[in-house]
Amino acid sequence: MNFRRLTPGILLLLVSTIGFSQNLDPKDISAHIAILAADSLEGRGTGTLGEIKAANYIADWFKRAGLEAKGGNGSFFEPFGVVIHYEGVPHQVTARNVVGFLDNQAEGTIVIGAHYDHLGKGYQSGSLRPDSQNLIHNGADDNASGVAGVIELARYFSENQTKEKYNFLFIAFSGEELGLLGSKFFVDHSTIPMESVAMMVNMDMVGRLDEAKGVTIGGWGTSPEWGGLIPALAKKNDLKFATDSSGVGPSDHTSFYLKEKPVLFFFTGVHSDYHKPSDDSEKINAAGEQKILQLIVDLVGELGKTNNTITFTEAGSPHAQGAQSDFKVTLGIIPDYSFNGRGLRVDAVTKNRPAAAAGMETGDIITQMGEFPIKDIYDYMKSLGQYEVGQSIDVEVWRKQENKKLRVKF
The missing domain is CATH 2.30.42.10 (PDZ domain)
Structure with a gap:
């Protein structure tokens, strides 16, 4: 199937095949990515109609998962203004984060996020193809893969018949490709008290796992808990990994680290399709992404076995x-x-x-x-x-x- 050219009818059929389950299924991951990275969304450029369609899709799944709307004013959407330069002329547009809350009546909240914007049709900056204008950059790995992870984890934690010792705030950020704009706006205009945030998990490009190389886990130096828990959990999931101690980098966890929150950043690496029109759904390793999501689920379980606060430590830059x-x-x-x-x-x-x-x-x-x-x-x-x-x-x-x-x- 050519996922890029899915018609609206086929998209609805794919959505209907995704059922609620206590397990994380690669088929569901693939279905979300195929929809978010279809040509009909035109690359999800910040503030574009394609991005609005993606935001509606994410909000619909948050609603189906029973999440509380936390964008503000009873909505899943947290809007903010963005200036986009087109042919040298600045244009004011509205972007929006998509925010949902799972309330377990806990003191601390784990934020799980990913950016859902991409490069649109090549007019916004960032494409690595010289003749990029008017070519759809679907961004299947960057970052429909991370958004699929957020949706599936929201679904899992809302349906697993377990009341975890943390609340969860699930966020799909806009404006990441323009400079982490959505996450910066959120931490400065948080819809929950920032002091209640225990940690932040960020998934950006988690769809191209090479089993031999494994996943890179950033933010390793932002809390001593990571080194004590993750190696055994990764081995359990047969997942190789490398670490990056820094809490900052070119993705949305940086905004939370700068507010002195422990962070984890999951990333399967840059590839030849990065920021090009060829980053498409058929190249995704959904089974590999499922392993990463299961690692996050297992980590949350281990963190819930202790009442200790997740300690923040300053990491290198x-x-x-x-x-x-x-x-x-x-x-x-x-x-x-x-x-x-x-x-x-x-x-x-x-x-x-x-x-x-x-x-x-x-x-x-x-x-x-x-x-x-x-x-x-x-x-x-x-x-x-x-x-x-x-x-x-x-x-x-x-x-x-x-x-x-x-x-x-x-």
């Missing part, structure tokens, strides 16, 4: 590590990739690094580094390559309508 490997110096910040203004906005400052020692703060906009004006992230990266360890420079930042000069020593 891959941006800082990358800067050290590519340049002689690093500033020690996490850039705000969604910032469209002039300069480089700081999304987070790493402790005990040059920026922190100089007094730089989250929200500062870097406009000058030494003799180099900073108009965007590319200017920032170029300027870093000009400095040596031990060198001191003046860095100008715009903070709260005021220009400040900071002395940075690398």
